[in-house]
Amino acid sequence: MEVTATAYRINSCHYKNGRVPATGFPSPKEVVEELIRWGKGTSAIENTFTYATGLRTTPKQTYFVDGYYDAASNEAVVVLWKEVNSNKGDIYGLPRSDQPGAAGEVQKNTFDIKKYIPGFPIYFWFRFHDNSLIALLFDHSERGKSNLENYVDGFMRHRAGKWVAVTKD
Numbered sequence: 001m002e003v004t005a006t007a008y009r010i011n012s013c014h015y016k017n018g019r020v021p022a023t024g025f026p027s028p029k030e031v032v033e034e035l036i037r038w039g040k041g042t043s044a045i046e047n048t049f050t051y052a053t054g055l056r057t058t059p060k061q062t063y064f065v066d067g068y069y070d071a072a073s074n075e076a077v078v079v080l081w082k083e084v085n086s087n088k089g090d091i092y093g094l095p096r097s098d099q100p101g102a103a104g105e106v107q108k109n110t111f112d113i114k115k116y117i118p119g120f121p122i123y124f125w126f127r128f129h130d131n132s133l134i135a136l137l138f139d140h141s142e143r144g145k146s147n148l149e150n151y152v153d154g155f156m157r158h159r160a161g162k163w164v165a166v167t168k169d
Contacts, residue, residue: 004137008145010126029128032069032076035155039064039100045081046096046117051154060084062147063117065094066101076126080151082144083119091118092140124148 010028026034042048048064051057060083069076081094093107093116107116122144123136135145 001138005125006135006137006143006145008133008135010131010133027128028126028131029074029076031152031156031160032067032078032126032128034160035064035152036067036069036076036078038155038159039067042100044097045094045100045103048100049154050152050159051150051157057150057154058082058147060119061117062122062144062151063094064100064151065103065121074127074129076128078124078126078148080122080124080144080147081117081119082122082142082147083117086113086118092120093118094121122147 039048045063049061053060063081065079065081067078084091093111095104096115096117098104120142122142125134125136135143137143
């Protein structure tokens with residue numbers, strides 16, 4: 001199995017005041033730990049979306065599939081699912097109702113899109129000790145750094161309970 005790895009620097013999860021990381025925001029490690037905890041605690045993969053699709057994000061949703069944080073190495077792996085428009089061609093299907101972290105058998109090519117989310121896995125390896133993010137691309141997966149960025153932003157804005165600020169208009 002061949003893999004292509006693309007490394008990126010991570011510092012403040014894009015929360016900055018000018019060029020300086022904004023104070024009061026959690027570290028990337030804290031965000032990823034909470035994302036994994038939240039994702040694995042969600043009842044079904046189809047309920048793990050975090051942002052509205054559109055011109056400023058991605059055309060289809062992104063879902064949390066699985067994640068693991070290892071305290072000994074200070075590293076984490078996160079697997080997201082990049083949804084696509086249809087189940088035509090060499091497309092995979094992820095069971096909508098499966099719980100994150102316990103996904104069942106992925107289907108390929110012909111499947112019921114009411115029961116399966118058409119798309120591809122996207123893999124990320126976080127190395128917090130050297131502030132790096134490594135996007136892993138396999139033959140069966142796709143790139144998805146923009147999916148990850150939108151996903152984390154949506155998570156911070158809407159799903160990260162202990163950091164979400166609720167304001168009244």
